[in-house]
Amino acid sequence: MRRLLFTIVSVIATLGWMRAAQNPQTLRVDVRLVNVVATVADSKGTFVSSLTADDFTLYEDGVAQKIAHFTQDRDVPVSVGIVLDTSGSMTSRIGSATAGITRFIESIHADDDVFIMTFARNVSLVQDFTSDRRKLSRALGSIRIEGGTAFYDGVRHALEKIKEGRHDKKAILVFSDAMDMGSKATLEDVLLNVRRSEVLVYGLGTDQTTYADTSEHVPFTLPTPASAGRGPRNTRPAAGGRGAVASNGVNLKVLNQLSTSSGGQEFLLSGTVMDTGFSRIDAILAQIADEMRSQYTLGYYPSAPDNGQFHSIRVVTRPEYRVRTRAGYQGRE
Amino acid sequence: MNSNCSRRRAGHLFILLLVVSVCSLYAQVDDAREAIRNGNYEHAISLLTATLEREPSADAFLYLGIAYAHSKNHERAEATLQEGGAKYPEDPRFHNELAGLYLSQNEVEKARMSLNDALRIGPDNVYAIDLLANIELALRNERAALQTWSRKGGPMISRIMNDGRFLEDSHWTIRRAVAFETDKTLRYRQWRTTERRLLEFGLYNDARLEIRPTPTSGQYHANIMTAFRKNTQLTPNDLVTQLLSWSLTRTFRLNRWDIGGSGLTVNGSFRPSSGRRRGELRILAPVPMAAGLVVEASGLWRAERWNVSEIAMDPSIAPFRFTSTGWRLMLKAIPDYRVEIAGGFEFTKRRTSGDLPESLANRSNSGKLLLEASVLLTDRIHQSRIRAQTFVARKSILGDLNYSGGTLELNNRIPLPKATRSTIESTIKGGTTRGPIPLDEYFVLGADLHSSNLMRGYTAFDKKHRYNTTPMGTHFLLVNTTVDRELRDLRENPSSFFPPLIVKAEAFLDGGKVFDRTGIFRKPELLVSAGAGLRFETRQHALHFVLGRSLRHNASFTGVYIEKRW
Numbered sequence: 001m002r003r004l005l006f007t008i009v010s011v012i013a014t015l016g017w018m019r020a021a022q023n024p025q026t027l028r029v030d031v032r033l034v035n036v037v038a039t040v041a042d043s044k045g046t047f048v049s050s051l052t053a054d055d056f057t058l059y060e061d062g063v064a065q066k067i068a069h070f071t072q073d074r075d076v077p078v079s080v081g082i083v084l085d086t087s088g089s090m091t092s093r094i095g096s097a098t099a100g101i102t103r104f105i106e107s108i109h110a111d112d113d114v115f116i117m118t119f120a121r122n123v124s125l126v127q128d129f130t131s132d133r134r135k136l137s138r139a140l141g142s143i144r145i146e147g148g149t150a151f152y153d154g155v156r157h158a159l160e161k162i163k164e165g166r167h168d169k170k171a172i173l174v175f176s177d178a179m180d181m182g183s184k185a186t187l188e189d190v191l192l193n194v195r196r197s198e199v200l201v202y203g204l205g206t207d208q209t210t211y212a213d214t215s216e217h218v219p220f221t222l223p224t225p226a227s228a229g230r231g232p233r234n235t236r237p238a239a240g241g242r243g244a245v246a247s248n249g250v251n252l253k254v255l256n257q258l259s260t261s262s263g264g265q266e267f268l269l270s271g272t273v274m275d276t277g278f279s280r281i282d283a284i285l286a287q288i289a290d291e292m293r294s295q296y297t298l299g300y301y302p303s304a305p306d307n308g309q310f311h312s313i314r315v316v317t318r319p320e321y322r323v324r325t326r327a328g329y330q331g332r333e
Numbered sequence: 334m335n336s337n338c339s340r341r342r343a344g345h346l347f348i349l350l351l352v353v354s355v356c357s358l359y360a361q362v363d364d365a366r367e368a369i370r371n372g373n374y375e376h377a378i379s380l381l382t383a384t385l386e387r388e389p390s391a392d393a394f395l396y397l398g399i400a401y402a403h404s405k406n407h408e409r410a411e412a413t414l415q416e417g418g419a420k421y422p423e424d425p426r427f428h429n430e431l432a433g434l435y436l437s438q439n440e441v442e443k444a445r446m447s448l449n450d451a452l453r454i455g456p457d458n459v460y461a462i463d464l465l466a467n468i469e470l471a472l473r474n475e476r477a478a479l480q481t482w483s484r485k486g487g488p489m490i491s492r493i494m495n496d497g498r499f500l501e502d503s504h505w506t507i508r509r510a511v512a513f514e515t516d517k518t519l520r521y522r523q524w525r526t527t528e529r530r531l532l533e534f535g536l537y538n539d540a541r542l543e544i545r546p547t548p549t550s551g552q553y554h555a556n557i558m559t560a561f562r563k564n565t566q567l568t569p570n571d572l573v574t575q576l577l578s579w580s581l582t583r584t585f586r587l588n589r590w591d592i593g594g595s596g597l598t599v600n601g602s603f604r605p606s607s608g609r610r611r612g613e614l615r616i617l618a619p620v621p622m623a624a625g626l627v628v629e630a631s632g633l634w635r636a637e638r639w640n641v642s643e644i645a646m647d648p649s650i651a652p653f654r655f656t657s658t659g660w661r662l663m664l665k666a667i668p669d670y671r672v673e674i675a676g677g678f679e680f681t682k683r684r685t686s687g688d689l690p691e692s693l694a695n696r697s698n699s700g701k702l703l704l705e706a707s708v709l710l711t712d713r714i715h716q717s718r719i720r721a722q723t724f725v726a727r728k729s730i731l732g733d734l735n736y737s738g739g740t741l742e743l744n745n746r747i748p749l750p751k752a753t754r755s756t757i758e759s760t761i762k763g764g765t766t767r768g769p770i771p772l773d774e775y776f777v778l779g780a781d782l783h784s785s786n787l788m789r790g791y792t793a794f795d796k797k798h799r800y801n802t803t804p805m806g807t808h809f810l811l812v813n814t815t816v817d818r819e820l821r822d823l824r825e826n827p828s829s830f831f832p833p834l835i836v837k838a839e840a841f842l843d844g845g846k847v848f849d850r851t852g853i854f855r856k857p858e859l860l861v862s863a864g865a866g867l868r869f870e871t872r873q874h875a876l877h878f879v880l881g882r883s884l885r886h887n888a889s890f891t892g893v894y895i896e897k898r899w
């Protein structure tokens with residue numbers, strides 16, 4: 001009897017399987033996991049790192065999404081790309097930039113792997129991914145100034161390179177005046193790559209060195225032997241305020257576009273001859289290092305299928321806190 | 334009693350109102366400063382204008398001028414600062430800010446005058462001293478800059494840096510070259526010695542000085558800015574450079590600077606021209622000792638066809654071949670930027686083939702000791718240098734010949750009035766030899782890529798690329814005079830690829846005479862040549878494109894030559 005029952009069940013199961021094989025049903029599961037890095041700060045700008053998943057609500061294209069994955073990144077190692085403009089405009093800043101980066105590298109997580117890339121006329125990988133601080137420091141010491149500013153090429157190459165990083169969390173720090181000259185890539189190419197990646201981009205705008213604190217003095221830069229021979233410039237009254245391209249020659253608009261597209265941030269490294277050291281660059285790099293350890297990573301499976309378009313992302317938390325994330329992501333289909 | 338009391342109260346009230354109104358005026362200046370800090374210049378201007386109407390003050394004038402400057406209304410800024418300066422003649426800040434305003438307009442001379450006005454009011458005004466010195470330093474007038482700082486006993490160096498890094502993190506050659514110390518005042522002589530050594534090491538296209546204040550008054554960071562030379566690689570840019578070098582000099586070059594971070598440099602060149610084939614290899618090694626010691630080892634191979642029939646007493650001398658291989662080892666020291674001493678040994682193996690007079694042939698090997706010294710006699714507006722070279726060849730030191738000789742030269746550089754941007758350079762040079770000298774030790778007056786005795790109307794080779802159509806002899810006397818005018822200063826943003834460069838136009842007049850005690854070459858006659866050209870000056874070398882013509886003979890030179898600058 002038991003043998004008969006087993007035979008009947010087996011036959012039914014086999015027939016069922018054969019039927020299923022003859023009439024396959026298409027079952028499509030959208031397994032796109034979208035990760036969003038969220039930086040939360042209070043009204044004073046202090047990073048908040050004590051929130052839980054329940055404190056966040058995440059919207060894609062205005063529709064609330066279920067948070068499937070949540071981490072607080074305090075001990076999460078990061079793959080970091082350092083991208084340094086080595087064009088002529090950086091002549092007087094390269095030393096303080098490399099010194100600041102050296103101190104930054106020494107202060108970050110021991111497992112963080114870092115690569116160093118430079119760009120001027122061409123893009124060069126000065127040091128491949130490594131956690132060896134001595135190698136990185138040596139590579140920084142070998143950096144030399146060149147001609148040209150292939151800014152977009154530099155960022156695009158860095159976005160490709162960072163994909164090889166060992167860690168899920170990835171960030172790129174770009175030191176440049178962002179005044180591109182001679183790139184093959186365009187701003188649109190770079191922005192598209194940023195929106196498709198899950199990489200944080202931090203733009204550090206390095207301006208021309210002014211002489212002293214410009215809020216207390218008339219702003220000017222020191223003459224050069226070449227400029228001194230050219231005689232006076234034409235004076236033309238102009239309205240005050242800060243434009244997209246700052247008067248100090250930094251294309252902050254581009255740095256801002258890259259940063260907001262990725263969830264990073266842009267900074268202006270205003271230097272003066274009267275500066276006593278590298279406090280400004282050190283403070284900013286310390287802030288970035290602190291920020292990367294205070295962030296949250298929120299993962300979700302989008303409720304709507306990917307239509308290949310840009311999908312906006314918005315994350316909200318407790319009303320007393322401000323949240324910064326990437327503006328969205330570019331669909332692939 | 335009551336009236337006294339009420340009068341006293343009214344008085345107190347008046348004083349209180351006065352204090353409140355003064356405080357409110359100060360608060361308005363503070364608000365305006367905050368507005369400038371936030372980039373809200375229009376608001377700052379309206380606040381300060383209102384303050385000036387009610388209660389003019391030095392601060393209100395000053396910050397109004399600064400706010401106008403920020404909003405790029407330079408005329409109003411200048412007028413406001415000048416008015417403030419006139420109303421408060423004891424306040425040097427107006428002159429300081431006027432200097433900044435003029436600098437922003439690239440009016441350097443006016444900026445200098447304003448800062449000197451500030452220093453007349455307050456001779457110890459630190460901002461004016463620092464800015465004036467920094468302007469001079471930025472314009473690469475290191476002497477003027479350091480003299481300005483010396484008004485207050487500075488600059489006292491707190492830390493020495495290289496390209497913004499601490500000196501300890503920099504290349505060892507930079508650490509070895511530095512001729513000044515921390516906690517001591519930096520003097521011009523010490524900087525020039527540092528600079529001179531760095532350039533002599535051959536690794537750098539440029540060396541500049543930056544002086545940056547520290548929080549401690551009178552203490553400064555000295556930042557040595559360097560531009561490393563780029564190694565030749567097969568990038569498109571390098572190929573373009575090679576092609577350019579080939580088209581100008583018909584020579585292939587290969588340079589490797591700072592091999593493996595050792596400071597070692599190898600320069601190789603090869604000229605394949607059939608009539609004057611030449612290969613050269615030079616190894617330059619800075620020595621990790623004080624005094625800027627450099628060891629230079631070089632090898633030279635020549636395979637040339639000579640034709641001296643035009644300059645010899647006997648015009649029937651047929652063209653012949655000359656080959657030589659030589660090695661040289663020199664040790665050079667720069668104890669001070671004014672003094673350079675070098676000594677070494679040179680061995681040369683020669684071979685000639687063809688129908689030659691006995692006196693020119695059969696001299697195969699020579700081993701000679703060399704000694705060179707150069708002293709900068711004056712280094713103010715007028716610069717002059719004396720340079721001597723001697724050599725002694727003896728059979729006892731690997732040679733077949735005993736001979737000796739030397740040259741002595743005096744170089745002068747006199748700038749003409751500043752507005753002309755011109756300079757006169759002159760060289761008086763003489764040379765003599767004793768004993769039976771080999772063919773290639775004769776003094777040659779002419780022009781070639783690396784000529785030591787310039788006579789720019791005579792080319793060192795003929796149209797068939799055969800040596801030697803220029804006057805030769807065992808003794809000579811030469812006078813070179815060149816007037817140049819600066820056309821373009823391209824020293825901004827030097828890089829490892831492009832060295833800092835100044836382009837000049839030049840006109841020259843050369844006079845010379847050669848004497849030959851061996852009786853092989855023509856009797857002495859006065860040689861005169863004149864011409865003009867373009868000069869591209871880097872920190873160490875000058876590349877000349879010239880067109881020169883002999884005023885006595887039917888000879889001319891059109892081409893390129895390179896000379897080491899002093």
